[in-house]
Amino acid sequence: MPSISVKGREMPASPIRKLTPYADKAKQEGKHIYHLNIGQPDIETPQIMLDAIKNIDFKVWAYTPSEGTVSYRTKLSSYYNKLGYGISPTDILVTNGGSEAITIAMQACIGPGEEIIIPEPFYANYNGFAHSAGIEIKPILSYIENGFALPPISAFEALITEKTRAIAICNPNNPTGYLYSRKELEALRDLCLKYDLFLLSDEAYREFCYDGNEFLSPMHLPGLEQHVVVLDTVSKRYSACGARLGCMITKNEELWRTALKYAQARLSPPAVAQLAAEAAVDTPQSYFDAVKEEYTARRNTLVAGLNEIPGVYCPNPGGAFYVVAQLPVDDADDFCQWMLEHFAYENQTVMMAPASGFYSTPDAGKNEVRIAYVLNINDLKNALVCLERGLAAYPGRV
The missing domain is CATH 3.40.640.10 (Type I PLP-dependent aspartate aminotransferase-like (Major domain))
Structure with a gap:
């Protein structure tokens, strides 16, 4: 069988999408997943x-x-x-x-x-x-x-x-x-x-x-x-x-x-x-004003909720619609996969992006995740409950 190129083998996988097979399997098992892993807004297109x-x-x-x-x-x-x-x-x-x-x-x-x-x-x-x-x-x-x-x-x-x-x-x-x-x-x-x-x-x-x-x-x-x-x-x-x-x-x-x-x-x-x-380009300013107001409310809900979870720290960002949060876990990659494979609270779980993939320095960001606040506030609140329950149950909590 022909061999794959060295360059191809060394091409890094996306930390945003690499857990998709585990999410797909979780959905097949009937779990509802809160997708906080990818910057896909639920805001309507103009x-x-x-x-x-x-x-x-x-x-x-x-x-x-x-x-x-x-x-x-x-x-x-x-x-x-x-x-x-x-x-x-x-x-x-x-x-x-x-x-x-x-x-x-x-x-x-x-x-x-x-x-x-x-x-x-x-x-x-x-x-x-x-x-x-x-x-x-x-x-x-x-x-x-x-x-x-x-x-x-x-x-x-x-x-x-x-x-x-x-x-x-x-x-x-x-x-x-x-x-x-x-x-x-x-x-x-x-x-x-x-x-x-x-x-x-x-x-x-x-x-x-x-x-x-x-x-x-x-x-x-x-x-x-x-x-x-x-x-x-x-x-x-x-x-x-x-x-x-x-x-x-x-x-x-x-x-x-x-x-x-x-x-x-x-x-x-x-x-x-x-x-x-x-x-x-002719989209009225009122569209952007409403979007910014919505994202501000989502950010405030998410950051406050994360910092209320024992062991979690999340700084308050000034822009975009992401946060990087530090979790009380030994390995965020393992934790994010575990949340999809082995955890559910009221048949719900959360999909996040391990932050290690956003670093080039080896071993950096091992206990961090990126969370995209692209869901409505009620979904964010439910996701926060799932995350807190998941952290409490995770075998690798530190």
């Missing part, structure tokens, strides 16, 4: 977006330009310019989801064997994207004790070598929900300018900032025009994860042209999703 799909009248479902349609990029640039990005449609490359924006940006900015520095925990699929491109991630630990704030700039500087090409951040952060401050971003800007590095800014959760905190992008910082690369998606903003539509934004013309070659190699982004997303 009607204006759905109507655009219903009203499609083309006769041929054709390719679109590799960089995305002019009409969508023009409309999309107006969205960003209302936020003060100061871009043109020619600065945008439309992609198949935010995932492709990240992979194209990594490959265009960083060569095989070269390095990118990323504060961890970070979005788990960065590991897979980097592995596919032959790029080495140089992780730098942030800590739950201070809410996963940006590590000291001196720690970043200590990791920089002749192979370092970029720094990447996710703001607000997935999986921690941490929202970076102006001071932190300005320190990163100065470091990138000092060492002539790209700064990749994953902004999938831009709309979800709480407690009166405002979002700041590296795109807002003067001096970074040739260094910053924004990575974005419609998945979270419009609760349209299945649209698989994202974009990469850069004012660096050489980088954009390089990225376009990767986009041409995969032909084009999806036509129907672009039509829907173009319409979605």
Whole structure:
């Protein structure tokens, strides 16, 4: 039998989805599962977006330009310019989801064997994207004790070598929900300018900032025009994860042209999703206000409930719709699997994402989980009861 490639064998599994077979089996056994493992919101997609799909009248479902349609990029640039990005449609490359924006940006900015520095925990699929491109991630630990704030700039500087090409951040952060401050971003800007590095800014959760905190992008910082690369998606903003539509934004013309070659190699982004997303730019602010109010209430319910469980600690995040919680267990991977395989309270259980998969440092996050507050408050309360009961019964509790 032919052997699988070494690269394929070493490709990391997703911590978000790797427990799916256990969840499927639990469902077959009749258990109700509260899915807190994945960032799939239950918020309704804006009607204006759905109507655009219903009203499609083309006769041929054709390719679109590799960089995305002019009409969508023009409309999309107006969205960003209302936020003060100061871009043109020619600065945008439309992609198949935010995932492709990240992979194209990594490959265009960083060569095989070269390095990118990323504060961890970070979005788990960065590991897979980097592995596919032959790029080495140089992780730098942030800590739950201070809410996963940006590590000291001196720690970043200590990791920089002749192979370092970029720094990447996710703001607000997935999986921690941490929202970076102006001071932190300005320190990163100065470091990138000092060492002539790209700064990749994953902004999938831009709309979800709480407690009166405002979002700041590296795109807002003067001096970074040739260094910053924004990575974005419609998945979270419009609760349209299945649209698989994202974009990469850069004012660096050489980088954009390089990225376009990767986009041409995969032909084009999806036509129907672009039509829907173009319409979605006109989504009224009232939609986002209501969504933010709902997520704030969910966050408050979840964080308070977690911190009331004996032995559990969870910092209060400033954005996104995730928390990372520290549990009184010896191994969160085992605990999350055990909750699906061996536990039920009133025929219910909880599915979470073990946090170890959001780290690149070995053994980091072994007693942490990422929880997505994408369910309604009543379901969150029921999930918290299941979690507390499960922790009390778990043989590996510490």
